[in-house]
Amino acid sequence: MNIYEFINQLTQWFDFSMHMVINHPVLSVTGALVVFLFYQVVSTLQLTGAIISAGLGVVLGFLLKVLSS
Secondary structure (H helix, E strand, O other): EEEEEEHHHHHHHHHHHHHHHHHHHHHHHHHHHHHHHHHHHHHHHHHHHEEEEEEHHHHHHHHHHHOOO
Protein backbone atom coordinates (compact mmCIF):
# COMPACT_ATOMS: atom_id res chain seq x y z
CA MET A 1 0.00 0.00 0.00
CA ASN A 2 1.45 3.35 -0.96
CA ILE A 3 0.95 6.61 0.88
CA TYR A 4 -1.72 7.88 -1.52
CA GLU A 5 -3.93 4.83 -0.98
CA PHE A 6 -3.48 5.17 2.77
CA ILE A 7 -4.45 8.86 2.71
CA ASN A 8 -7.44 8.09 0.47
CA GLN A 9 -8.70 5.36 2.82
CA LEU A 10 -8.15 7.57 5.85
CA THR A 11 -10.09 10.40 4.18
CA GLN A 12 -12.97 8.06 3.29
CA TRP A 13 -13.10 6.75 6.85
CA PHE A 14 -13.10 10.30 8.23
CA ASP A 15 -15.89 11.35 5.82
CA PHE A 16 -17.98 8.33 6.81
CA SER A 17 -17.41 9.03 10.52
CA MET A 18 -18.45 12.66 10.13
CA HIS A 19 -21.55 11.64 8.17
CA MET A 20 -22.55 9.21 10.94
CA VAL A 21 -21.97 11.76 13.71
CA ILE A 22 -23.88 14.54 11.93
CA ASN A 23 -26.85 12.41 10.88
CA HIS A 24 -27.17 10.20 13.96
CA PRO A 25 -27.17 12.20 17.21
CA VAL A 26 -27.26 9.06 19.39
CA LEU A 27 -23.98 7.90 17.86
CA SER A 28 -22.59 11.38 18.40
CA VAL A 29 -23.39 11.33 22.12
CA THR A 30 -22.16 7.75 22.46
CA GLY A 31 -18.93 8.62 20.65
CA ALA A 32 -18.33 11.61 22.92
CA LEU A 33 -18.95 9.44 25.99
CA VAL A 34 -16.54 6.75 24.76
CA VAL A 35 -13.84 9.34 24.07
CA PHE A 36 -14.33 10.87 27.53
CA LEU A 37 -14.15 7.49 29.26
CA PHE A 38 -11.06 6.52 27.26
CA TYR A 39 -9.39 9.80 28.30
CA GLN A 40 -10.24 9.14 31.95
CA VAL A 41 -8.82 5.60 31.81
CA VAL A 42 -5.59 6.78 30.17
CA SER A 43 -5.21 9.59 32.73
CA THR A 44 -5.76 7.16 35.60
CA LEU A 45 -3.26 4.68 34.18
CA GLN A 46 -0.65 7.43 33.78
CA LEU A 47 -1.13 8.51 37.40
CA THR A 48 -1.00 4.90 38.61
CA GLY A 49 2.13 4.28 36.55
CA ALA A 50 3.82 7.31 38.09
CA ILE A 51 2.95 6.19 41.62
CA ILE A 52 4.20 2.65 40.94
CA SER A 53 7.43 3.97 39.41
CA ALA A 54 8.06 6.23 42.38
CA GLY A 55 7.36 3.36 44.80
CA LEU A 56 9.73 1.05 42.93
CA GLY A 57 12.39 3.75 42.99
CA VAL A 58 12.09 4.09 46.77
CA VAL A 59 12.21 0.31 47.30
CA LEU A 60 15.22 -0.12 45.01
CA GLY A 61 17.01 2.78 46.69
CA PHE A 62 16.39 1.20 50.10
CA LEU A 63 17.63 -2.19 48.89
CA LEU A 64 20.77 -0.66 47.41
CA LYS A 65 21.46 1.18 50.68
CA VAL A 66 20.98 -2.04 52.67
CA LEU A 67 23.16 -4.06 50.30
CA SER A 68 25.92 -1.47 50.21
CA SER A 69 26.13 -1.30 54.04
